Amino acid sequence: MERLEIPGYQIKGVLGKGAMSTVYLAVQRSLNRPVALKVLAPKLVGDSTFHKRFIKEGLIVAKLTHPNIVTIYDIDNYKDYYYMAMEHLEARTLKDRIQDGLTPEQAKTYLCQIARALGYAHQNNCIHRDIKPANILFRDKETAVLSDFGIAKNLEDKTQLTAVGWRVGTPNYMSPEQALGQPLDARCDLYSLGILFYEMLTGKRPYQGRDAMETALMHVQAPLPELPQSLDHFQPIINRLLEKRPKARCSSAEELLNLIETVKPKPQSTAFSIKHWLPWVIATVVLIAVVIAHSWLNQR
Structure with a gap:
């Protein structure tokens, strides 16, 4: 296997690998700082759809300067390598923390932080479309950071980089309109955030089918999930976020944050x-x- 070399960066090791890209720990030589270097999988370079989407991700995130959104330092290509240099964050994701167990207060804190990140992104005409625990990283131990805008959509961009009817997102966190291949807006992110909040509170996802198709169908047809009695003061948030009809959901992250402020723990x-x-x-x-x-x- 050819050793990866990209001018200006010293590759230290692999942080993670997915179907579309590999993320390396690297040092940016000019500033002597650690970075996460995301490199598009070589097998996808020949397909312009994928490297255009990769570049689009970098350009979208580069415009989003927010404490709860990952920072992009550089994006370019060298020979057959398309790469993106990002801030290096803690390796453990929200998925790991959920497995360890979260307190209700921690879940509420992370919900607010992610909602603020989404609110800022939405105000800048960007929807994420793939909110899930693995895409939430952490800075300074307790600051949740939204990452992986690989299938994000600029609402002002009318170009089509996905096939018509192709269902973007992860089935476990997919909004009903995503599952049905319908047009999307910011409310699809809020639905996914509702699934994420339920999982943070209970340690499990509300809809789990035998396969991806059945899970997607549950998002469309299954009744709203109910929280355990000890957590039912959060039920109004779950109900508003997981409405099947986008019109019945919180219309914005700001509305969600206002709703969160009204929810108080039940007195003993x-x-x-x-x-x-x-x-x-x-x-x-x-x-x-x-x-x-x-x-x-x-x-x-």
């Missing part, structure tokens, strides 16, 4: 509080009684 019931503290009260009373008895015996 009196019965729960008594049940929770009763063992400690009994233990304290017993301890005091023992101390008093011991003191009385010593005084005799």
Whole structure:
């Protein structure tokens, strides 16, 4: 296998590999800084559709300067290599953190951060179309960063880089209109974010069919998922984001953020509080009684 060499970069190793590209850890020599170097798979270079889409991704993200969106440093091609240099972020993704388990407060924090990123992208006429845990990275441990705009769409761009009717996105997080191959707008990202939020809260996806087709059909036909009782104060958010009809969903990320502000955790019931503290009260009373008895015996 030919060793990868790209002028201006020292390749250190592989960070990840997918069907369309490989991401390398590299050092940008001019600034002596680590970068994630995304390189289009050589087998796709001969197809202009793929390298045009690759370049389009870089140009889209380069225009988006936001603390919750990955930063692009450079995009170019050298010989048969199309590459994109991005900021190097923590290797573990939101997918890893979900597997470890998140608190409801962490899930809410990440929801807000991703919503702000999407709101900014949408204001700049860009829809992501592939929101999923593997595409959420982290900066400074607790700052969620949206990445991989490989199938993003500039709403002002009328060119067609995907076949008519081709369903973009990942079936597990796909909006009903994506599953049906219908025209998309920013609300498809908000639907996917709703699926992601449900998964952050519960550790599992709401719709899981036996295959991709059945899963996509569930997004179109299955009823809205219900959260466990302990989390049901978040149900209004899930309901608004996962509406089958785009018109019934939150119309924007800003509307979603306003909705999140209105959701407060349920106060603990009196019965729960008594049940929770009763063992400690009994233990304290017993301890005091023992101390008093011991003191009385010593005084005799």
